[in-house]
Amino acid sequence: MRQQAKSLYEKAGYKVISIGLIFLIGVMVYAFLYSSINNETYDIQLFQLSDETIRSAKTVEDPIKTELERNRVAAEISPSYQYSDELAGNQAAVIGSLFDYVLEVKNMVNVKGKKAPDMASMVSALRENLRLIESSGNDLKLTDETLQNLLLLPEERLRGVQKILQDTIENKLSEPLREEAVMAVKNSIEQEIRGNKSIPTSILPAATAIARFAIKPNEMIDEELTKAQMEQAKASVEPTRILQGQVLVQEGQVVDREVYRQLELAGLTEEKQNFKPLIGLLLFIVIAMSLLSLITARSMAKKPDKITSLLILGFVLAVSLALLKLISLVGPNFDVNVAFLFPTALAGMIVRLLIDERYAIFASFFIAVSAGIMLQRDYAEIVEMNIVLYILIGGITGIYLIERNDRRAYLLQASLVVAAVNVLYVGFYLLMSQRQYSWTEVGFYIGAAVASGLASGALTMGLLPFFESAFRKLSTMRLIELSNPNHPLLKKILMETPGTYHHSVMVANLADASCEAIGANGLLARVGCYYHDIGKTKMPQFFIENQLNIPNPHDAIPPETSRDIILAHSKQGADILKRHKMPKEIVDIAMQHHGTSLLKFFYHKEKEKNPEVSEEHYRYIGPKPQTKEIAVICIADSIEAAVRSMKAPTSEKIKNLVDAIVEDKLKDGQFDECDITMKELKTVKKVMCETMNGTFHTRIEYPK
Numbered sequence: 001m002r003q004q005a006k007s008l009y010e011k012a013g014y015k016v017i018s019i020g021l022i023f024l025i026g027v028m029v030y031a032f033l034y035s036s037i038n039n040e041t042y043d044i045q046l047f048q049l050s051d052e053t054i055r056s057a058k059t060v061e062d063p064i065k066t067e068l069e070r071n072r073v074a075a076e077i078s079p080s081y082q083y084s085d086e087l088a089g090n091q092a093a094v095i096g097s098l099f100d101y102v103l104e105v106k107n108m109v110n111v112k113g114k115k116a117p118d119m120a121s122m123v124s125a126l127r128e129n130l131r132l133i134e135s136s137g138n139d140l141k142l143t144d145e146t147l148q149n150l151l152l153l154p155e156e157r158l159r160g161v162q163k164i165l166q167d168t169i170e171n172k173l174s175e176p177l178r179e180e181a182v183m184a185v186k187n188s189i190e191q192e193i194r195g196n197k198s199i200p201t202s203i204l205p206a207a208t209a210i211a212r213f214a215i216k217p218n219e220m221i222d223e224e225l226t227k228a229q230m231e232q233a234k235a236s237v238e239p240t241r242i243l244q245g246q247v248l249v250q251e252g253q254v255v256d257r258e259v260y261r262q263l264e265l266a267g268l269t270e271e272k273q274n275f276k277p278l279i280g281l282l283l284f285i286v287i288a289m290s291l292l293s294l295i296t297a298r299s300m301a302k303k304p305d306k307i308t309s310l311l312i313l314g315f316v317l318a319v320s321l322a323l324l325k326l327i328s329l330v331g332p333n334f335d336v337n338v339a340f341l342f343p344t345a346l347a348g349m350i351v352r353l354l355i356d357e358r359y360a361i362f363a364s365f366f367i368a369v370s371a372g373i374m375l376q377r378d379y380a381e382i383v384e385m386n387i388v389l390y391i392l393i394g395g396i397t398g399i400y401l402i403e404r405n406d407r408r409a410y411l412l413q414a415s416l417v418v419a420a421v422n423v424l425y426v427g428f429y430l431l432m433s434q435r436q437y438s439w440t441e442v443g444f445y446i447g448a449a450v451a452s453g454l455a456s457g458a459l460t461m462g463l464l465p466f467f468e469s470a471f472r473k474l475s476t477m478r479l480i481e482l483s484n485p486n487h488p489l490l491k492k493i494l495m496e497t498p499g500t501y502h503h504s505v506m507v508a509n510l511a512d513a514s515c516e517a518i519g520a521n522g523l524l525a526r527v528g529c530y531y532h533d534i535g536k537t538k539m540p541q542f543f544i545e546n547q548l549n550i551p552n553p554h555d556a557i558p559p560e561t562s563r564d565i566i567l568a569h570s571k572q573g574a575d576i577l578k579r580h581k582m583p584k585e586i587v588d589i590a591m592q593h594h595g596t597s598l599l600k601f602f603y604h605k606e607k608e609k610n611p612e613v614s615e616e617h618y619r620y621i622g623p624k625p626q627t628k629e630i631a632v633i634c635i636a637d638s639i640e641a642a643v644r645s646m647k648a649p650t651s652e653k654i655k656n657l658v659d660a661i662v663e664d665k666l667k668d669g670q671f672d673e674c675d676i677t678m679k680e681l682k683t684v685k686k687v688m689c690e691t692m693n694g695t696f697h698t699r700i701e702y703p704k
Contacts (some may be wrong), residue, residue, distance in 0.1 A: 017307055037278065092214075140210065182217050281310060311471060344418065348395040364395030417453075418456055503641070509638065625670065
């Protein structure tokens with residue numbers, strides 16, 4: 001299977017395969033989300049009997065009923081009135097002006113000594129003066145006879161009538177008077193005027209007409225305020241909704257216009273199938289996959305590793321979406337929102353452990369939004385934001401808690417923190433919600449939040465080995481497990497080659513510190529060092545660190561035989577590790593830690609006998625180190641062995657030795673196939689000198 005995949009990769013190339021994988025991930029996600037937004041439709045005809053009971057598949061707003069309800073509420077709003085306290089004075093002033101006109105005409109004289117105007121001329125002049133008052137939109141209509149009677153009345157009596165009318169009007173208009181009560185007040189004031197003995201009978205018609213005309217409403221509707229109140233009342237009306245699961249038509253019921261309209265609104269008629277959500281979902285997938293393409297392009301990993309990362313991400317998304325689908329299917333059977341049981345940090349933790357932080361954040365965001373689409377319960381325009389935030393916050397928390405220190409204990413601690421964060425979010429959700437929750441519901445949501453956090457850690461620990469095995473991915477947790485001294489291979493090295501075991505531990509310390517200093521994977525280097533010389537267990541006595549109180553067997557055999565034994569240990573070690581299904585990275589370290597370097601001691605020994613001997617016959621088969629970690633191990637392995645063989649090592653001697661070894665490997669081209677830089681090599685030399693000085697420090701000589 002892996003050979004077929006490798007062959008496919010070599011034929012198609014990285015670009016085609018990466019684009020194809022991203023496309024397949026998009027298709028998979030679209031298939032999961034499609035059923036959540038695509039409703040079943042029915043062949044329904046207007047005014048026919050329904051063949052089955054139809055329920056709404058989603059919650060939608062009914063705009064027509066909403067508008068009718070808003071208009072009904074607005075119509076019930078009582079008008080707001082505004083009282084004018086100035087009207088009484090204004091109307092009294094108008095009455096005063098009217099009587100002034102009468103007196104002005106009455107007192108007309110001939111300025112040239114001619115006779116006073118006759119009555120007809122005076123009535124005509126008075127009517128001309130009163131024209132403005134009579135034409136101002138009021139109901140004052142005075143006949144010629146009425147005007148004549150006013151003109152015939154003595155001035156003193158006129159002023160008395162004026163005073164009576166003004167006082168009466170001011171008294172009537174001192175209280176709020178609305179339009180609907182005006183006629184009653186006019187009738188009342190007329191009766192009051194007619195019953196007043198101080199008013200001459202001849203001008204009673206004029207007095208009552210003037211009094212009736214002066215009565216106006218002083219409390220008018222405030223149109224602007226009333227309109228604002230009506231709009232406020234409309235805005236306070238909750239939208240009328242067709243609820244998810246609501247029965248729209250019963251089996252055997254006639255589908256009238258109203259029922260058909262609701263079915264159309266819910267998108268359940270074949271004629272009214274809505275394709276807009278499907279296109280919108282496609283746009284969402286395009287955005288997400290474009291972002292995934294950008295993350296993949298910006299990744300510093302090698303191209304084959306990028307392909308592996310896409311495969312892992314695809315499988316993690318599939319597992320998470322399958323869980324979401326299961327929750328969406330069983331959710332409607334419960335009164336509570338079971339979506340809070342979803343393990344919020346599962347996807348983020350697995351992707352963080354197996355790939356890197358960028359992919360993990362993408363996975364968390366993507367799963368959160370997908371959950372918002374799939375688990376939508378109540379009315380919402382696009383997604384269930386409560387669930388989106390819940391999964392997103394829990395996922396991001398899990399990602400930033402584990403980092404590299406992801407032993408199982410740390411993963412358990414991280415899941416406990418995620419559970420605590422979930423509980424805090426649930427508290428926010430319950431307190432901010434407009435609903436009233438029973439204590440049973442509160443208990444469920446808190447318990448679900450805790451279960452979600454713990455399930456995130458438990459499922460991560462349970463699924464991680466399967467992903468590691470399927471994709472041959474070496475996670476930090478797997479490295480930590482391999483570093484356990486109780487591992488069978490480490491026990492084999494310790495029991496059969498104790499000197500090699502001690503040497504490996506020392507090299508591991510050097511390599512770990514140096515790799516961390518240059519930003520390489522120090523843990524990988526450390527664990528690789530533990531196993532890098534496992535090939536020496538084949539013939540341990542032929543390696544000097546294991547020759548304790550025994551003669552050196554190389555003294556009794558020819559150099560070419562010694563060469564074969566020594567050079568074979570790297571390949572034999574790789575074969576042992578492969579048989580035990582160890583990770584490829586560990587196998588590579590065992591195979592490459594000597595590169596193609598020269599076995600100088602036995603080469604020169606053979607050259608003494610045979611000057612024509614070829615160097616190639618005394619070089620390791622390689623390949624040369626392919627990664628920074630293996631290059632550092634290559635240096636550390638040589639330095640540890642060389643410094644251990646020194647007599648009375650000092651800081652200066654150690655520094656010169658380290659410089660010489662690194663210089664020799666550079667000239668020999670051992671680092672030509674990895675991306676380690678000269679600057680990083682300088683850092684590696686410095687760290688190794690410091691580490692070796694700490695190991696071989698001067699000790700106090702105790703007295704005998």
